[in-house]
Amino acid sequence: MLHLRLITPAGQTDNVCRLVRETVGTTHLVVLPGAARDPVGDVVMCDVAREAGNDLLSGLQRLGLETSGSIAVENIELSLSERADRAEAETPGESADAVVWEHLTEETHEESTLSVTYLSFMTLATMIAACGVVLDNAILIVGAMAVGPEFGPLVGVSTAVVRRRPQLALRSVIALLVGFAVAMAVTVGFSLLMDAFGLFTEAQLEGERPQTGFVYAPDWLSFVVAVLAGTAGTLSLTSAKSGALVGVAISVTTIPAAANAAVALSYGDAGQTWGSTQQLLLNLLGITLAGVLTLLTQKLFWGRPLKPLRRFSGSGS
Known part of the structure; x- marks a missing residue:
């Protein structure tokens, strides 16, 4: 699994959350309104199956988030969560085969x-x-x-x-x-x-x-x-x-x-x-x-x- 920490301008948060929800393999969506100070905005966090990482990152880049906010990605070494297990199970492919191009x-x-x-x-x-x-x-x-x-x-x-x-x-x-x-x-x-x-x-x-x-x-x-x-x-x-x-x-x-x-x-x-x-x-x-x-x-x-x-x-x- 990958963990994403996003800083989004307030006007883009709904679009970002919608993209996360609609992307196969995502879970653990967290929104902290107004938590970011530099740049100013909301903090959005989620986990995504490695196989779906490219799709989600591409969508975030199409929203211009890398310019207007921030996209940070980390590897999750251990995740004890049934939701995470389901997210990985419903994502086509195997995590070992996935290439996160960015x-x-x-x-x-x-x-x-x-x-x-x-x-x-x-x-x-x-x-x-x-x-x-x-x-x-x-x-x-x-x-x-x-x-x-x-x-x-x-x-x-x-x-x-x-x-x-x-x-x-x-x-x-x-x-x-x-x-x-x-x-x-x-x-x-x-x-x-x-x-x-x-x-x-x-x-x-x-x-x-x-x-x-x-x-x-x-x-x-x-x-x-x-x-x-x-x-x-x-x-x-x-x-x-x-x-x-x-x-x-x-x-x-x-x-x-x-x-x-x-x-x-x-x-x-x-x-x-x-x-x-x-x-x-x-x-x-x-x-x-x-x-x-x-x-x-x-x-x-x-x-x-x-x-x-x-x-x-x-x-x-």
């Missing part, structure tokens, strides 16, 4: 913000991966994959394409380009420093690396894994099953490939630098393509509007 857009917008924290995680993940590729340590590689925050901007690009949001696309692409550029540049310096202390050697990079040699040897299997991981990651975001994201993060080789390219560049190894760059680009392409196709499929099959169902009579608040 929530997805907002979430990817936040994940695609180019911030100090984002750059720090990108850089730290790449440096950890650099240690992993030089030491041929798969555990460090997995750890670096889990730390890397690059999946957010990648889903941001996919969401922007499907929802036709050029500003979100630009924001996500900038976060990706700047994030990888900064992380790789710092990792080059880190590699040179580690070499100066005798902790990294060119022989380690060039030697047999059965655990991590794949990061500079791209093939079609790498692309297939990226597509599968991108699909799983997108589904985990749209269905609010974020626990699957950890598995997605350790399935793709974006961060390890960037790290290997940086270390190879510090030693002047053009072959590994180019191979790692290809691996990086192949994974970025696969994840983005999978995200776009997954969201388009969800929009086609699970994003159809529900038929309104009037469950109450009257139009007053």
Whole structure:
């Protein structure tokens, strides 16, 4: 279930309440006349089944409430209510399949913000991966994959394409380009420093690396894994099953490939630098393509509007 807290101008409250009543899957309607101070208006609260969330939000936006008032949405982790159970039961579809598009857009917008924290995680993940590729340590590689925050901007690009949001696309692409550029540049310096202390050697990079040699040897299997991981990651975001994201993060080789390219560049190894760059680009392409196709499929099959169902009579608040 989703919980909506709305601030409505007094003249719109009746229309908002009517929309809530007529939308299938809604319950627990509460109206607090004159409770809002900034902006001035009434406070309207209700719960709605996740499957019906898009219909209700679209209707509220058509009423101009996002401009004249406010729309706030929260996930309800626990609801002990027979009314809520009935509201979910009468709503077609399953909550796990429902995509709340505005929530997805907002979430990817936040994940695609180019911030100090984002750059720090990108850089730290790449440096950890650099240690992993030089030491041929798969555990460090997995750890670096889990730390890397690059999946957010990648889903941001996919969401922007499907929802036709050029500003979100630009924001996500900038976060990706700047994030990888900064992380790789710092990792080059880190590699040179580690070499100066005798902790990294060119022989380690060039030697047999059965655990991590794949990061500079791209093939079609790498692309297939990226597509599968991108699909799983997108589904985990749209269905609010974020626990699957950890598995997605350790399935793709974006961060390890960037790290290997940086270390190879510090030693002047053009072959590994180019191979790692290809691996990086192949994974970025696969994840983005999978995200776009997954969201388009969800929009086609699970994003159809529900038929309104009037469950109450009257139009007053």
